Amino acid sequence: MKHQHSSHKISSNSVRHSDCCSSHNMNDHSNNEHDHNHSHGERSYFQMFFPAIISFCLLLIGIFFDNYFPQTWFSGWIRLGLYIVAYIPVGFPILKEAFESFRKGSLFSEFFLMGIATIGAFAIGEFPEGVAVMLFYSIGEIFQTLAVKRVKSNIKLLLDQRPDSATTLDGNKTVLKKASEIEIGTIIQLKPGEKLALDGKLLSERATFNTAALTGESKPNTKKKDEIVLAGMINLNTVVEVEVTTAYTDSKLSKILTMVQEATAKKSPTELFIRKFAKVYTPIVVYLAMAICLLPMFFVADYVFKDWLYRALVFLVISCPCALVISIPLGYFGGIGAASKNGILFKGSNFLDIMATIKVVVLDKTGTLTKGVFTVQKVVAVGISEDELVQYTASLESKSTHPVGTAIVEYAKALNKNLKIIEVEEIAGHGLKGKINDTEIIVGNAKLMQQFNINYDLELDNSPFTIIIVAMNKVYSGYFLIADEIKEDAKKAIESLHKINVKTVMLSGDKQAVVDAVAKELNIDQAYGDLLPENKVEKVEELKSQILKIAFVGDGVNDAPVVALSDAGIAMGGLGSDATIETADIVIQNDQPSKIYTAINIGKQTKKIVWQNITMAFVVKAAVLILGAGGLATMWEAVFADVGVALLAILNAVRIQRMKFK
Structure with missing residues (x-):
């Protein structure tokens, strides 16, 4: 993933969808501009509603003279002129959008539907209804804009941190x-x-x-x-x-900000389907509306063009896919925002869908379930002094970034500067080999000793702790006993996953005795130790062969092949590693394994809300479409089916922002 930042100011703009959406802008600000921007925001809200207020007042005046205080002068061109003036503040921006969409090759946009429906209403003399449809549609657009701004608030808060x-x-x-x-x-x-x-x-x-x-x-x-x-x-x-x-x-924060902003561009399968559906659906309903208007003249004896045109116009208003095209992306964006509020960064809404279906969580041990902060508990030297063993081993381990090596270096505190280190070679999954002052040193696990045919104390294989064995000139020279500490909420994390019927599997390069001890304490379903990176890949492939959705949780660097193979790669403590942010699909910003359950829960709730919106939109629209085609629904019912359902769907979508995830 390539990151580009030209300055502190980062702008995240969501343009109108090809079928439906309003333009939303979000810019981050420095803290010393907060008050100024707050007042600016209030003025912009007033400006947003001002055209609708003008139209609403003029519409009320027209309805008043039409129905409650009829005047002989309020007719003909004067009456038409009032309603046209009422229509322009809310209708002109929509007609302009329809024209822009047409220029870009998208004739059947929502703006086109609203335009022909309301202009058609004027053509048949239904002036108040023409204004009302456009007015309520415009108000719906404003509320959509405000809803998106609200959903963006958590990410904007993150953007304000620099x-x-x-x-x-x-x-x-x-x-x-x-x-x-x-x-x-x-x-x-x-x-x-x-x-x-x-x-x-x-x-x-x-x-x-x-x-x-x-x-x-x-x-x-x-x-x-x-x-x-x-x-x-x-x-x-x-x-x-x-x-x-x-x-x-x-900086880490710059990369995180870029990642969060880019997340909105990675659409979920549901989102992509709905957008494709809307592009096919919209022209179909336009042709159906034409059929409703014209075909009855061949079958209905008392056919009246004006009546059937009205039904067709009602049908067009109802058919607008706004509730689907707006509320679904908003639901996913809300899920991303809720996750970021909980210290979890999703790289795309597609991963929210994936997390909702996860059946197996595969966890690395070190740094995921344990703190990864190793301490040397015991040093045993054989044939040489303990000081010499520590100095030589620490000198070699100083060339390694592995937490175990760091623990030995910390234990040594001060290295002998006179030691000349040459030919250091890291043997993946095993340890290190190198030369110090012409002495060949091999440092690593039991498998490394066996690889070089070095005899060592076999009792060490049964230790439930991490054992680092040292050989000098291929002669066993002692060992370091190193212990890691299990994270405070690791047990809670496993218990939470079991409650939602998610199987837990632990994979580790550490020896089986250590892995078994951790698995027993945490009640993990399956645990495998003594694994090289390729062995971890084999285990994950074995699980995937059972057609199960798998999330792998690790550091995202050493386990890159497994991360790539899993359905969702989750990085723990992502702030500590640039490569983690680059490779993982989901980054947990602190080291708490309990956040794995939170990520799954947010995915499930997001998917639930999205499907609630899809179901509600289809059911209501289908019902009112049938009524409209049969002449039983007016423009007012059509407005509810379009704008009303859209607003209900939006309110449902932003609900995820208020949920508590533990």
């Missing part, structure tokens, strides 16, 4: 600079209450940050010196200094 500027340190001076102009390596100063504008490394001893904008969690997060801090975090307690490590446009 400050435009940052305070840089130049010697003893502080200089306020645009964040987009600050270079890597610059030192920036962050005061209490300020948001960090760029990713960087903490130079101060410690600091506490509010990370809610990134993770959805309000719990403060304390960072220590040299730890990475991310754009969007809010400093809570003291003035700190941060060294910029990433360009403004490449």
Whole structure:
């Protein structure tokens, strides 16, 4: 996925659909402009409703003179003129849209249907109904716009998290600079209450940050010196200094913002079907309306053109696919917004549909169910001193990014700078091989020792902990006993998945004894250890052969083949890895496995709401279409079938924003 950011300002525009929709714009703003923009928003709402208010007042005047206070002068051209003036404020924008659609090759748009229906009403003398249909349709369009703005509010809140500027340190001076102009390596100063504008490394001893904008969690997060801090975090307690490590446009938050914005472009199968359906459906109903108007002259003895034209016009108004074409994308967009509010980022509405059908969740162990923060519990040296074992092993592991290697390096604390490390080779799924001061060192699991025919203590195979075995010059030299800690809500996550009949499977490269211990504690259905990346692929293929929808949860980097094979790839702790954001379909912004259940739940609720809207729209429209064709429905019923059902569907779609997902 390619990311492009030209500046802080990001604009997300939803243009009118080819068949139905209103234009919606959303721009992010810096915090110091909040009050100004708030008042600007209020003025824009008034401007949106102003044409409808004018039309409504003029329509009431016309109805008053027509029905309650008849005047001899209110007839002929004067009466027609009043209703035309009432029609123009709401009708002209729609007719303009119809013309624009026609120029782009789309004759049968909703705007075309509304145009011919209301102009037809004027042609047969039904002036009030012609104005009323266009008025209520326009009001419906406004409410659609407001509904979309409301649904976008969570994502807009995320877009507001990046400050435009940052305070840089130049010697003893502080200089306020645009964040987009600050270079890597610059030192920036962050005061209490300020948001960090760029990713960087903490130079101060410690600091506490509010990370809610990134993770959805309000719990403060304390960072220590040299730890990475991310754009969007809010400093809570003291003035700190941060060294910029990433360009403004490449920050984690920038990539997340791009991902969320691009999510709306990836449509679900349901959404794509409805849009294709609308393109076929609309011309069909136009031809049916023509048939309703003209065919009865051959079969009806007392055929009156005006009466049958009225029925055809009613039929046209009812047939508009607005409720479907607007409410369904809005439902999916609402699901994406609800997910982002809960710290879950979907890369497209198609993944909401997929998550709703997931039957098996396959989980990686390290970093997903366990914290991935390993600590050395025990060191046993054989034939050499413990210090020598630690120094040599840590020196080699310093070239690895694996959490186990990091634990050994941390345990060593200080490496011997005189050790010359050469020929380091990583053996996937097994460990490391290299030379230090002409001593060949092999560090890894039991399989690696067996591969090189190195005899070791076989009792280590039965340990329920992670064991890293060391051999020097192909002679067993000792081992490190390393333990990982299970995440606090891992058990709750598995229990929640079992409640909705989702099977859980754990795959790990760790040895079977360790995997079994974790699986037993968490009550996981199936657990497989001692797996290389290709073995994980085989296990997932085996599950897919049972025609089951599978979600894989892991780091999205080492397990890329499995992520690609699964129906939905979910990355845990995505903020910690650029590659995770790139490869995963869904990113859980914190490390909580319980969010897997939340993601499935949001998918299920979104799909439920979408199908409620589809059913409601089809049932109501079908009923009123039949009544309209039979002359039993007027323009007023037609307005309800179109605008009324659309508004009900929209209200139902935005309901997901108010739901609580745990």
